[in-house]
Amino acid sequence: MSMFKDIPVDVGVIYEGERIRRKDMQIELGGPDIKEKFELAKVKKPEEIEDGKVTIIGPDITDMEEGKSYPLGILVEVAGAKLEPELEGVVERRIHAYCNFIEGFMHLNQRYDIWLRLSKKSFQKGLNSFQYIGKVLHRLFKSELPIIEKMQVTLFTDTEKVKELYDEALQIYEARDARARGLKDEEVDKFYGCVLCQSFAPTHVCVITPQRYSNCGAISWFDGRAAASIDPKGPVFTIERGDLVDPVKGEYSGVDEVVKKKSLGEITKVCLYTAFGTPHTSCGCFEGVAFYIPEVDGFGVVHRGYKDVTVNGLPFSTLADSTAGGRQVDGFHGISIEYMRSPKFLQADGGWNRVVWMPKEVKERVKNFVPAELVDKIATEESAKTVDELKAFLKQQNHPVVVSWKEEAIAVEEAVPAEAREEAQMIPVATAATLPITAGGFKIILKDAKIYAKKVIIRSMKNEKPEKR
Numbered sequence: 001m002s003m004f005k006d007i008p009v010d011v012g013v014i015y016e017g018e019r020i021r022r023k024d025m026q027i028e029l030g031g032p033d034i035k036e037k038f039e040l041a042k043v044k045k046p047e048e049i050e051d052g053k054v055t056i057i058g059p060d061i062t063d064m065e066e067g068k069s070y071p072l073g074i075l076v077e078v079a080g081a082k083l084e085p086e087l088e089g090v091v092e093r094r095i096h097a098y099c100n101f102i103e104g105f106m107h108l109n110q111r112y113d114i115w116l117r118l119s120k121k122s123f124q125k126g127l128n129s130f131q132y133i134g135k136v137l138h139r140l141f142k143s144e145l146p147i148i149e150k151m152q153v154t155l156f157t158d159t160e161k162v163k164e165l166y167d168e169a170l171q172i173y174e175a176r177d178a179r180a181r182g183l184k185d186e187e188v189d190k191f192y193g194c195v196l197c198q199s200f201a202p203t204h205v206c207v208i209t210p211q212r213y214s215n216c217g218a219i220s221w222f223d224g225r226a227a228a229s230i231d232p233k234g235p236v237f238t239i240e241r242g243d244l245v246d247p248v249k250g251e252y253s254g255v256d257e258v259v260k261k262k263s264l265g266e267i268t269k270v271c272l273y274t275a276f277g278t279p280h281t282s283c284g285c286f287e288g289v290a291f292y293i294p295e296v297d298g299f300g301v302v303h304r305g306y307k308d309v310t311v312n313g314l315p316f317s318t319l320a321d322s323t324a325g326g327r328q329v330d331g332f333h334g335i336s337i338e339y340m341r342s343p344k345f346l347q348a349d350g351g352w353n354r355v356v357w358m359p360k361e362v363k364e365r366v367k368n369f370v371p372a373e374l375v376d377k378i379a380t381e382e383s384a385k386t387v388d389e390l391k392a393f394l395k396q397q398n399h400p401v402v403v404s405w406k407e408e409a410i411a412v413e414e415a416v417p418a419e420a421r422e423e424a425q426m427i428p429v430a431t432a433a434t435l436p437i438t439a440g441g442f443k444i445i446l447k448d449a450k451i452y453a454k455k456v457i458i459r460s461m462k463n464e465k466p467e468k469r
């Protein structure tokens with residue numbers, strides 16, 4: 001029985017986090033196979049809005065072939081006496097949450113990167129028109145955010161129209177991000193947190209500061225402030241910054257306290273400007289991943305839209321799996337593109353001096369924020385396709401990480417006797433987030449364990465008698 005009698009499927013918070021696999025989907029909208037897709041919120045004058053109107057421009061669900069992917073643009077236009085254009089980002093991010101309230105309708109990511117699926121089951125139950133989606137959005141937005149007095153929804157599926165509006169949407173996102181640049185963390189005493197993604201990553205808490213944009217790239221510090229003030233009981237909340245514990249890594253006592261509470265004790269310490277140790281957690285809708293490449297002691301960065309494998313031979317999807325889930329994974333770090341434009345980007349790890357590879361497309365987008373002397377020293381897929389090629393490129397360009405290779409080699413030579421050097425080069429034979437060992441009636445759990453061994457013997461236990469003590 002639906003929460004709304006005229007909607008053929010159920011609607012409610014319990015459907016958040018529901019995944020729809022390819023084999024179960026009726027149709028896919030946006031996603032990796034479709035270049036142009038977007039969602040956008042615009043604040044308008046009341047006389048420009050017809051409250052409750054839902055318009056579909058292009059084919060509707062019943063016109064779409066089962067199992068296929070289609071372009072989609074979602075435009076939510078709102079009006080209200082207290083609504084300012086500054087709130088557009090906040091309204092827009094709720095499209096994700098409210099779409100996910102619909103049974104058998106999945107929404108991932110944000111802005112220009114949306115990825116939606118409708119399940120066969122919900123389609124068979126009668127969810128066969130975008131009119132229903134628009135109606136649900138209208139009702140949820142108005143009931144959850146009373147600041148919205150009037151709202152109309154337009155769903156674009158016409159390929160040409162989506163293409164045209166996609167470029168316009170990109171300009172709007174850029175203008176929004178640019179407005180939020182310039183303010184420093186030290187100049188404010190409040191940060192903002194968001195737990196919207198806990199439905200997919202239960203221990204994830206985004207900490208949004210003026211110089212660290214949210215992982216999804218959709219919520220700036222200003223958006224956080226606006227969201228917390230218009231909907232104080234919502235997913236975005238205020239964090240009293242507290243004491244600055246570590247200015248380089250970006251650890252604040254207030255952040256640690258709130259993250260501990262909101263992650264139900266799982267995460268106790270967060271350093272905002274590093275990818276090592278106790279970094280900011282990564283949910284699943286980050287725009288990109290910064291991944292450590294031990295062979296060159298530097299970071300690669302890859303964005304969600306990158307189709308090829310990265311320089312270490314792994315595609316975005318595999319790197320994202322190693323990063324996501326609300327965990328703190330040493331050397332795997334979910335980030336937004338806008339965070340790469342922050343002067344505090346990976347500050348504790350060397351910042352841009354430590355970045356060695358990224359797709360050309362990302363480089364183009366952030367080029368003006370990379371120190372001029374480094375731009376040509378960072379490889380792309382055009383200059384390095386493998387780690388060996390990357391090493392050669394970095395050496396030839398005299399990238400700053402190359403100095404650390406030399407220093408390391410000299411330090412090892414001088415300080416360590418030859419026989420011990422052999423051991424120092426050993427790589428861990430086992431690494432695990434949690435490794436349970438049962439011994440002598442006790443269960444010992446090793447967290448983030450790395451095990452080094454001089455020799456590993458793997459023997460089948462079949463037919464082997466236990467040793468006598």
Ligand code: SF4
Binds near residue numbers: 215
């Ligand atoms: S990535 Fe962070 S800011 Fe964005 S919706 Fe998820 S929790 Fe909120």
